[in-house]
Amino acid sequence: MVLDGEGTALTRIWCLYEAWQTYKAGPGKIQLLSYGLDYDELKKVFIDLDVSRAQASVEEDRIRILGSIRDSLAGGLHQMTHELKDALVAGAVSQVYDIEDAWTSNLGHNIYTAATLCHLYGRLEQAEQLFRRNVTGSQAVLAPDDPWVMLAIDNLAGVLKAQGKYGQAEQLHRQALENFERGLGPHHPGTLAAANNLALVLHNQGQYDEAEILHRRVLESYERRLNVGFPSTCAATAATATAAATAANSVATVDATVNDSQEILRTLNNLALLLQDQGKYGEAEQLHRRVLAGLERLLGSEHPDTLSSVTNLASILKAVGQYDEAEQLHRRALLGRERVLGSNHPDTLRSANNVANALKEQSKFKDAEALHVRVVSSLEKVLGPDHPDTLSAVSNLAVTIQNDGRHREAEGLHREVLASREQVLGPDHPDTLDSVENLAGVLWLQGRLGEAEGLLRRGLESRQRVLGSEHPDTVTCASHLSALLLEQAQAGQQNGQTHSLLGV
Numbered sequence: 001m002v003l004d005g006e007g008t009a010l011t012r013i014w015c016l017y018e019a020w021q022t023y024k025a026g027p028g029k030i031q032l033l034s035y036g037l038d039y040d041e042l043k044k045v046f047i048d049l050d051v052s053r054a055q056a057s058v059e060e061d062r063i064r065i066l067g068s069i070r071d072s073l074a075g076g077l078h079q080m081t082h083e084l085k086d087a088l089v090a091g092a093v094s095q096v097y098d099i100e101d102a103w104t105s106n107l108g109h110n111i112y113t114a115a116t117l118c119h120l121y122g123r124l125e126q127a128e129q130l131f132r133r134n135v136t137g138s139q140a141v142l143a144p145d146d147p148w149v150m151l152a153i154d155n156l157a158g159v160l161k162a163q164g165k166y167g168q169a170e171q172l173h174r175q176a177l178e179n180f181e182r183g184l185g186p187h188h189p190g191t192l193a194a195a196n197n198l199a200l201v202l203h204n205q206g207q208y209d210e211a212e213i214l215h216r217r218v219l220e221s222y223e224r225r226l227n228v229g230f231p232s233t234c235a236a237t238a239a240t241a242t243a244a245a246t247a248a249n250s251v252a253t254v255d256a257t258v259n260d261s262q263e264i265l266r267t268l269n270n271l272a273l274l275l276q277d278q279g280k281y282g283e284a285e286q287l288h289r290r291v292l293a294g295l296e297r298l299l300g301s302e303h304p305d306t307l308s309s310v311t312n313l314a315s316i317l318k319a320v321g322q323y324d325e326a327e328q329l330h331r332r333a334l335l336g337r338e339r340v341l342g343s344n345h346p347d348t349l350r351s352a353n354n355v356a357n358a359l360k361e362q363s364k365f366k367d368a369e370a371l372h373v374r375v376v377s378s379l380e381k382v383l384g385p386d387h388p389d390t391l392s393a394v395s396n397l398a399v400t401i402q403n404d405g406r407h408r409e410a411e412g413l414h415r416e417v418l419a420s421r422e423q424v425l426g427p428d429h430p431d432t433l434d435s436v437e438n439l440a441g442v443l444w445l446q447g448r449l450g451e452a453e454g455l456l457r458r459g460l461e462s463r464q465r466v467l468g469s470e471h472p473d474t475v476t477c478a479s480h481l482s483a484l485l486l487e488q489a490q491a492g493q494q495n496g497q498t499h500s501l502l503g504v
Contacts, residue, residue, distance in 0.1 A: 436456075
């Protein structure tokens with residue numbers, strides 16, 4: 001099967017039917033040729049595969065084949081679509097699995113295709129193994145600044161990030177960015193992609209200032225290349241205090257041409273996520289709505305990038321208390337990902353986790369708990385028990401159980417998540433501090449005020465140092481500590497004791 005940039009073979013019903021029959025003869029029977037396709041092209045080809053939309057030169061052939069599929073599969077066309085995606089992944093992997101020849105660019109292309117398809121389909125450990133083969137193989141025969149070597153390193157870093165191995169990913173992304181800058185210059189698309197990737201992994205580790213500088217650098221370079229003529233964001237890299245005004249100005253002045261640029265939309269999305277984590281909710285929501293509208297026009301309503309944008313908008317709406325709209329958006333993302341990616345893909349499970357959170361916010365605790373349990377079980381199998389997304393799901397389950405009044409059970413889960421996050425993310429990561437405060441909350445509910453106070457003081461000190469005193473999370477933590485100390489003081493007065501509120 002020859003895959004071009006449009007995935008033509010995957011849009012024709014006879015090709016799909018023959019590929020499906022071949023798959024039934026064995027996973028290694030399909031051979032793929034996809035030389036020259038990059039990640040975005042492979043992603044589009046793979047994600048757009050949908051048997052129900054396949055065409056034929058003769059309409060009667062299409063109707064007859066689709067009818068035959070519906071009759072032979074309990075899951076109908078949806079099941080066949082996912083079986084074909086399984087077949088493509090298995091076929092690509094089988095082409096390179098047992099090959100021990102010296103590395104060549106042709107072998108590198110086949111390994112890249114197999115690794116990328118594994119990554120897209122959520123088989124992250126297998127993708128990592130394949131990308132490592134390309135790194136070691138290309139480094140053995142090519143110069144360090146050869147584009148093959150630089151891309152191989154960046155690809156490996158990307159799949160490490162997807163597995164939550166942020167420290168390893170950061171080191172490789174920095175190496176890739178240095179090589180791209182030296183070999184291709186600061187404004188080359190490859191360099192900008194590498195800078196964006198480094199910014200994302202820094203964001204994941206809570207290193208917001210450096211991440212913002214990189215995102216704005218990328219945005220400014222795309223603006224210059226497209227010559228869209230809106231104000232430069234260069235000043236923001238030197239003085240991040242002007243970030244809010246710059247972002248708002250950019251939103252207001254970007255024209256329709258930029259709205260249709262996928263690179264600009266991707267960069268604006270990353271900046272919006274960063275602003276959200278910095279507590280700048282108004283600007284973040286404005287950007288998220290703009291990005292979603294652009295992606296819907298450019299890619300369609302069910303493209304994975306569009307569905308990710310739907311999720312991002314829902315998260316900011318939840319943060320500002322608009323729970324009904326947030327739930328509707330999370331459900332839209334979940335249904336779309338189930339159709340496009342399958343029920344066990346990591347992104348689908350993240351959407352299910354988000355829906356469960358929305359149910360929890362509306363006090364639908366039993367429904368939320370049932371969905372959280374399913375998500376945790378699936379994520380542990382797909383990503384592993386210590387992946388950041390798995391830990392977030394366990395944390396959400398603990399909060400739901402806590403809200404249902406089962407405080408000791410919730411405490412045990414909160415302690416497990418805190419210990420894992422301290423080890424995986426570090427003691428000052430925002431997710432770790434969330435766990436610190438979650439544990440404090442459940443101890444408070446059990447009347448263990450002294451233990452809760454110690455945890456809240458730790459959380460407040462870390463948030464002031466990492467996020468600043470004005471960040472909403474810091475303000476919330478300070479408010480919780482004040483309320484706790486007031487409760488302790490009132491209890492002390494009833495017992496004839498005094499308790500100072502100083503130092504809050």
